[in-house]
């Protein structure tokens with residue numbers, strides 16, 4: 553499937569076949585696609601918690617306003633990010649580059665993020681959002697349905713997955729075999745409201 557088709561057919565699907573299990577190879581392909589996605593300074597600050605344990609899924613569902621996708625989709629991926637990735641041996645993000653490039657990048661990373669907590673968090677959320685879209689488009693291209701989700705208690709889910717102190721949760725992506733078509737599209741804002749030429753009006 554080409555990218556445009558995956559973009560056009562991806563919808564937030566809410567009902568899933570609870571008995572369907574996504575083949576391991578497909579799940580690996582979906583996750584590896586997300587790992588190929590962009591991150592600032594190649595930080596690769598996303599962390600993907602793939603929740604398959606049914607008991608844990610039930611607990612997460614209870615913390616997610618009882619939304620059925622949480623337990624019924626084949627997998628629930630909690631897309632997280634490490635806020636402190638910038639200071640955890642950053643040269644390793646450039647391990648395949650020459651030594652001088654590694655040193656240069658490590659210095660730039662430190663300079664950019666040190667003491668800038670808002671930037672660290674913004675960057676984490678950017679990485680999670682981009683990764684979530686890659687997860688969804690890849691899953692759709694392989695014939696699955698998906699749902700992005702942030703309708704849950706972030707603190708409660710953080711406890712359930714043992715989220716480290718210096719990590720954040722971005723969102724969930726549920727992936728599985730849909731059993732009901734998505735609701736009709738909610739509607740698109742006019743192009744001219746969302747696409748601007750050069751700058752906003754004064």
Ligand SMILES: Cc1cc2nc3c(=O)[nH]c(=O)nc-3n(C[C@H](O)[C@H](O)[C@H](O)COP(=O)(O)O)c2cc1C
Pocket residue numbers: 562563564565566619699700701702703704723734737738
């Ligand atoms: C960050 C984010 C959080 C969302 N949270 C939920 C959610 O908790 N439950 C849900 O059913 N749908 C959720 N959605 C799906 C949106 O409602 C859906 O993407 C939107 O209505 C557009 O529909 P479409 O994705 O089918 O085009 C979420 C979407 C995004 C991007």
